[in-house]
Amino acid sequence: MKIEDVKKIAVVGAGIMGSQIAENLSRLGKYNVCMLDKDDQLVRKGLQSIEFRLERYFVSKGKLTEREKQETMARITVATEIEKSVADADVVIEAIVENLGLKKEIFKKLDEHAPGGAMIASNTSLQNISEMASATKRPDKVVGIHFFNPVAMMRLVEVVKGVRTSGETLSLACDLARKLGKEPVVCRDSSYGFLANRAYIAMVNEAAQMVWERVASPAEIDKALMLGMNLPEGPLRVWDVTGGWPILVASEQDAIRELGPEKGRLNPIVRLMARSGYTRIYDFWEDVLSKW
Numbered sequence: 001m002k003i004e005d006v007k008k009i010a011v012v013g014a015g016i017m018g019s020q021i022a023e024n025l026s027r028l029g030k031y032n033v034c035m036l037d038k039d040d041q042l043v044r045k046g047l048q049s050i051e052f053r054l055e056r057y058f059v060s061k062g063k064l065t066e067r068e069k070q071e072t073m074a075r076i077t078v079a080t081e082i083e084k085s086v087a088d089a090d091v092v093i094e095a096i097v098e099n100l101g102l103k104k105e106i107f108k109k110l111d112e113h114a115p116g117g118a119m120i121a122s123n124t125s126l127q128n129i130s131e132m133a134s135a136t137k138r139p140d141k142v143v144g145i146h147f148f149n150p151v152a153m154m155r156l157v158e159v160v161k162g163v164r165t166s167g168e169t170l171s172l173a174c175d176l177a178r179k180l181g182k183e184p185v186v187c188r189d190s191s192y193g194f195l196a197n198r199a200y201i202a203m204v205n206e207a208a209q210m211v212w213e214r215v216a217s218p219a220e221i222d223k224a225l226m227l228g229m230n231l232p233e234g235p236l237r238v239w240d241v242t243g244g245w246p247i248l249v250a251s252e253q254d255a256i257r258e259l260g261p262e263k264g265r266l267n268p269i270v271r272l273m274a275r276s277g278y279t280r281i282y283d284f285w286e287d288v289l290s291k292w
């Protein structure tokens, strides 16, 4: 399939990423977008978040008229059942929770109900595309399209190639990313965390280790990285704000399996934060570690 043939795109999952992907696709004005989640309340919440962002970041800044906002909303339909909603989709983008078992179940179902020629993509940040593809009868049409948060602002899309992803599928995924104004970077799925997250997580872990060793405070470590490495924001602050620590905790077993115990096992400070109910290293330093 070529990008010119794509008319309808289904996005499975109406959470943080799914709702933003649906919104960005709809703003192009070229596609009918269907956004799915498990129940009516979740799809409604996804729609409300889209309307909020369109108002706040586009209408109020004069980048979209009220009418264009309404048209953008109108191009997005919602659904709670995969069966009918993907039956005429040309592309499906999965953005459900980061759990390989659940993703494989969804991929099996999508494969059963989407047209044979449709591309099925995952927005996973960490999980293996070939394994998701193995749940389908069309592994050549399965690919990773990894958007970054916030989708409207971040220019990178990692296009992730599974063992059996075809060249045609890769081209379609890259073309879709370009249509959205993104820069696709292709990588193989043999890397846990693909490119950007793999390197970034290693840096965040090392920065957290320095906090644990009390080499300096999180603010000082962030300052050193910003000024010394020319980073726009401190990685520890970024990880606090984007909810990165709970993701590391939830994915520890996957990380050990994929990276080995030395790299995969949680840093002691991250484990202690999780045990004592902290999700931000700045708070943990302030309340606990600086006095402990």
Ligand code: NAD
Binding pocket: 012, 013, 014, 015, 016, 017, 018, 036, 037, 038, 042, 095, 096, 097, 098, 099, 102, 106, 123, 124, 125, 126, 146, 147, 148, 149, 242
């Ligand atoms: P989220 O928890 O905000 O949303 C996930 C949504 O999927 C929820 O609304 C949930 O109800 C829905 N869902 C779960 N099972 C479902 C099913 N069977 N059918 C339909 N919907 C179902 O998660 P998120 O942050 O949007 O992450 C989604 C994916 O994107 C994950 O793979 C994640 O790793 C990846 N990702 C996240 C970010 C980020 O910054 N949050 C960035 C890039 C990639």
